[in-house]
Amino acid sequence: MLRMLGIFAVLALAALPFVAKAQQQSQTPPPFRRQTSK
Structure with a gap:
């Protein structure tokens, strides 16, 4: 149990x-749309 809690804390x-x-990034428009819309 302690290992699971430790790993969860690190993650x-x-x-x-x-x-x-x-x-x-949510406040500013993501640049991914520019790449997908060719």
């Missing part, structure tokens, strides 16, 4: 910056 800490980037 949560590692995902924090990605979540912050996702929130910042």
